[in-house]
Amino acid sequence: MKLPSTNRIEAFSDGVIAIIVTLLVLEIKIPEFEEHTFTGFLAVMTPLVPKLIGFAFSFFTVAIFWVNHHNFFHRVKHATWRLLWHNNLLLFFLSVVPFTTGFVGDYPFDRFVVAMYALNLFLAGIAFSAMWHYALVHTNLSEEKTSLAERKKEYMQTGVYGIALYGVAVVVALIYASAALAMLVVLQLVYFFMNSKTADAPLEE
Amino acid sequence: MKLPSTNRIEAFSDGVIAIIVTLLVLEIKIPEFEEHTFTGFLAVMTPLVPKLIGFAFSFFTVAIFWVNHHNFFHRVKHATWRLLWHNNLLLFFLSVVPFTTGFVGDYPFDRFVVAMYALNLFLAGIAFSAMWHYALVHTNLSEEKTSLAERKKEYMQTGVYGIALYGVAVVVALIYASAALAMLVVLQLVYFFMNSKTADAPLEE
Amino acid sequence: MKLPSTNRIEAFSDGVIAIIVTLLVLEIKIPEFEEHTFTGFLAVMTPLVPKLIGFAFSFFTVAIFWVNHHNFFHRVKHATWRLLWHNNLLLFFLSVVPFTTGFVGDYPFDRFVVAMYALNLFLAGIAFSAMWHYALVHTNLSEEKTSLAERKKEYMQTGVYGIALYGVAVVVALIYASAALAMLVVLQLVYFFMNSKTADAPLEE
Amino acid sequence: MKLPSTNRIEAFSDGVIAIIVTLLVLEIKIPEFEEHTFTGFLAVMTPLVPKLIGFAFSFFTVAIFWVNHHNFFHRVKHATWRLLWHNNLLLFFLSVVPFTTGFVGDYPFDRFVVAMYALNLFLAGIAFSAMWHYALVHTNLSEEKTSLAERKKEYMQTGVYGIALYGVAVVVALIYASAALAMLVVLQLVYFFMNSKTADAPLEE
Numbered sequence: 001m002k003l004p005s006t007n008r009i010e011a012f013s014d015g016v017i018a019i020i021v022t023l024l025v026l027e028i029k030i031p032e033f034e035e036h037t038f039t040g041f042l043a044v045m046t047p048l049v050p051k052l053i054g055f056a057f058s059f060f061t062v063a064i065f066w067v068n069h070h071n072f073f074h075r076v077k078h079a080t081w082r083l084l085w086h087n088n089l090l091l092f093f094l095s096v097v098p099f100t101t102g103f104v105g106d107y108p109f110d111r112f113v114v115a116m117y118a119l120n121l122f123l124a125g126i127a128f129s130a131m132w133h134y135a136l137v138h139t140n141l142s143e144e145k146t147s148l149a150e151r152k153k154e155y156m157q158t159g160v161y162g163i164a165l166y167g168v169a170v171v172v173a174l175i176y177a178s179a180a181l182a183m184l185v186v187l188q189l190v191y192f193f194m195n196s197k198t199a200d201a202p203l204e205e
Numbered sequence: 206m207k208l209p210s211t212n213r214i215e216a217f218s219d220g221v222i223a224i225i226v227t228l229l230v231l232e233i234k235i236p237e238f239e240e241h242t243f244t245g246f247l248a249v250m251t252p253l254v255p256k257l258i259g260f261a262f263s264f265f266t267v268a269i270f271w272v273n274h275h276n277f278f279h280r281v282k283h284a285t286w287r288l289l290w291h292n293n294l295l296l297f298f299l300s301v302v303p304f305t306t307g308f309v310g311d312y313p314f315d316r317f318v319v320a321m322y323a324l325n326l327f328l329a330g331i332a333f334s335a336m337w338h339y340a341l342v343h344t345n346l347s348e349e350k351t352s353l354a355e356r357k358k359e360y361m362q363t364g365v366y367g368i369a370l371y372g373v374a375v376v377v378a379l380i381y382a383s384a385a386l387a388m389l390v391v392l393q394l395v396y397f398f399m400n401s402k403t404a405d406a407p408l409e410e
Numbered sequence: 411m412k413l414p415s416t417n418r419i420e421a422f423s424d425g426v427i428a429i430i431v432t433l434l435v436l437e438i439k440i441p442e443f444e445e446h447t448f449t450g451f452l453a454v455m456t457p458l459v460p461k462l463i464g465f466a467f468s469f470f471t472v473a474i475f476w477v478n479h480h481n482f483f484h485r486v487k488h489a490t491w492r493l494l495w496h497n498n499l500l501l502f503f504l505s506v507v508p509f510t511t512g513f514v515g516d517y518p519f520d521r522f523v524v525a526m527y528a529l530n531l532f533l534a535g536i537a538f539s540a541m542w543h544y545a546l547v548h549t550n551l552s553e554e555k556t557s558l559a560e561r562k563k564e565y566m567q568t569g570v571y572g573i574a575l576y577g578v579a580v581v582v583a584l585i586y587a588s589a590a591l592a593m594l595v596v597l598q599l600v601y602f603f604m605n606s607k608t609a610d611a612p613l614e615e
Numbered sequence: 616m617k618l619p620s621t622n623r624i625e626a627f628s629d630g631v632i633a634i635i636v637t638l639l640v641l642e643i644k645i646p647e648f649e650e651h652t653f654t655g656f657l658a659v660m661t662p663l664v665p666k667l668i669g670f671a672f673s674f675f676t677v678a679i680f681w682v683n684h685h686n687f688f689h690r691v692k693h694a695t696w697r698l699l700w701h702n703n704l705l706l707f708f709l710s711v712v713p714f715t716t717g718f719v720g721d722y723p724f725d726r727f728v729v730a731m732y733a734l735n736l737f738l739a740g741i742a743f744s745a746m747w748h749y750a751l752v753h754t755n756l757s758e759e760k761t762s763l764a765e766r767k768k769e770y771m772q773t774g775v776y777g778i779a780l781y782g783v784a785v786v787v788a789l790i791y792a793s794a795a796l797a798m799l800v801v802l803q804l805v806y807f808f809m810n811s812k813t814a815d816a817p818l819e820e
Binding site: 019196202 | 430508520
């Protein structure tokens with residue numbers, strides 16, 4: 001017996017996402033320091049703080065993508081050529097995250113760098129939405145008996161309104177970088193807690 | 206129950222390919238910049254453009270290999286020692302791609318660097334063709350009831366004509382680097398759309 | 411048939427942990443040397459010794475986490491949203507290990523650097539304990555017929571007393587770095603041999 | 616249904632080995648060059664040749680380990696704590712290979728660097744032999760009905776004589792580096808062709 005097709009997409013995606021979250025830490029270079037006192041240690045660690053925050057934030061952002069990817073592929077039962085490529089496009093935008101994260105960690109107050117980071121998350125979000133739209137609205141690759149209207153409504157909630165806010169963050173970044181960063185944090189927290197409603201329920205499969 | 210043999214080849218290949226596509230981004234170094242204006246940002250990003258294009262192109266090239274690998278191993282039901290090593294040879298040439306991609310991103314107009322990149326894709330293509338020939342023509346490791354003549358015809362179309370064009374790209378690169386790069390892009394797009402004919406059909410398994 | 415839910419958590423965790431242990435070696439840079447005699451070789455290798463020890467120690471520390479993770483997910487039969495995120499938190503702290511390991515390899519006698527390393531292991535331990543508490547005490551995601559009292563007792567032994575000693579190591583490091591390093595080594599050996607009692611028994615599954 | 620225990624060991628090992636073979640290429644740094652003629656290109660590529668040969672050789676060496684690992688875990692049906700740690704020890708020595716490979720690529724004629732590389736392969740070989748001895752001689756974790764004498768004989772052939780030659784290579788390297796490198800190449804080719812006798816036979820599983 002050969003495993004169903006989406007399993008290999010999931011395995012490949014798991015691999016790519018696992019590498020992305022682990023590569024993030026490579027952007028944090030080990031500092032050199034001389035004065036081995038607490039003051040000396042603080043002086044050396046302080047410039048790393050934006051890098052560390054960026055690393056932690058991107059780790060959780062990509063982890064949220066992974067959790068959603070996990071839930072999405074629970075529902076999708078058939079793989080098609082177009083689904084493969086929607087997924088590859090998502091992985092492409094996610095694989096850029098270590099670069100834009102490192103960049104924003106170096107220049108957290110530069111408007112264009114922050115806008116580029118927000119744009120990266122925005123594009124990854126759009127790729128996910130497009131995959132969702134394709135697999136659950138345009139066609140129905142799940143085996144659920146929901147109506148098209150229901151699936152359309154769900155798609156609008158999941159894949160359009162939230163993603164649009166990332167687009168807003170890109171624009172906000174061009175005006176005031178810190179406001180855009182704050183906005184991204186709030187967005188991720190909202191996404192995180194929205195999904196926690198059924199935190200202890202066994203994941204349907 | 207132990208999973209069938211090709212599953213572990215697939216898992217190993219998925220791992221290697223997932224790492225290759227994700228390592229590609231490591232070749233793009235975070236630039237240093239001082240002047241935090243749009244002009245300053247553009248000045249800093251412009252030299253990265255060939256690197257970014259190279260990254261995107263190699264990502265999709267390796268992704269196309271993965272999709273074809275995926276489809277190929279759907280059909281192949283038995284693993285042999287020779288199949289393992291055909292696959293290892295393919296993975297070897299693919300694992301060089303981050304190096305040649307970074308190189309071509311630094312020197313996109315050097316004829317020898319572009320020729321080396323085209324040669325890398327050419328050799329990966331030959332390794333794939335050799336694996337195809339071995340598993341579906343020389344022996345039949347699939348369980349399909351197609352005749353040898355049919356499988357030979359399919360092999361010529363898939364594994365010989367297309368790959369030969371990569372060889373042509375190597376020669377073209379030695380004369381005019383940009384023409385070879387354009388040729389590689391066109392080749393990948395043709396490959397991409399050729400496979401899209403049955404884009405929404407469930408992948409057979 | 412779709413595989414049960416914890417399988418994809420396991421696959422993702424395997425990927426992340428596999429990358430962590432393999433990235434550790436990247437912190438060891440190839441030295442430059444001129445004098446190709448045994449004395450010259452020793453002179454070049456000596457400064458690498460703390461890095462190599464740190465690499466080996468972190469490799470086995472993360473491997474112990476993997477073995478425990480392996481055993482834990484044998485028992486857990488259902489995945490929930492909260493379990494996913496407990497696991498992601500653990501992976502987050504583990505993914506910082508290559509950075510803190512490289513840092514301690516460069517400055518093995520700095521109290522703050524060693525304290526940070528011990529803190530990293532402490533936080534990873536707490537994350538593991540929290541996941542254990544959630545899955546086997548707060549709820550029972552295993553299908554075992556043990557009483558709550560039994561599972562609580564086991565949790566105290568596995569997840570509280572041992573982890574607390576890592577917290578002690580953080581404090582010790584702030585006073586005397588070498589003592590804390592020795593303490594971490596002893597702790598890992600104790601953990602290692604504690605689990606070896608049933609070394610040849612087939613792992614229950 | 617939960618997958619059998621060795622599957623997760625295999626998945627973890629596949630991940631680690633996949634990363635090792637792919638990281639090898641990171642040791643090859645993109646050179647800088649000015650003169651874009653064939654002479655200039657050759658001048659730039661020549662110093663990379665030892666690195667490229669080292670990369671190719673280590674890729675195939677680790678791939679041979681993977682193939683043997685693959686075959687070994689076909690036979691082993693039960694996982695024990697001791698098997699997990701034998702495997703972790705093997706992965707540890709393999710994970711050092713990118714470092715020793717990069718080192719030997721930089722200093723291919725240094726006796727101590729080559730000896731360290733041979734020692735690395737020797738230790739990985741010993742770890743594999745120890746795992747083989749444990750799982751198929753000391754205990755029998757396969758379900759095969761072979762006698763202890765048969766399994767001992769097979770162990771001597773597979774796990775003792777061949778590995779001892781790597782030990783000889785370490786000693787040879789200390790006298791004449793190039794002879795040791797030649798010896799390692801011959802050893803790998805012998806290993807490779809020894810296993811090719813049943814090249815087209817379906818792998819038993």
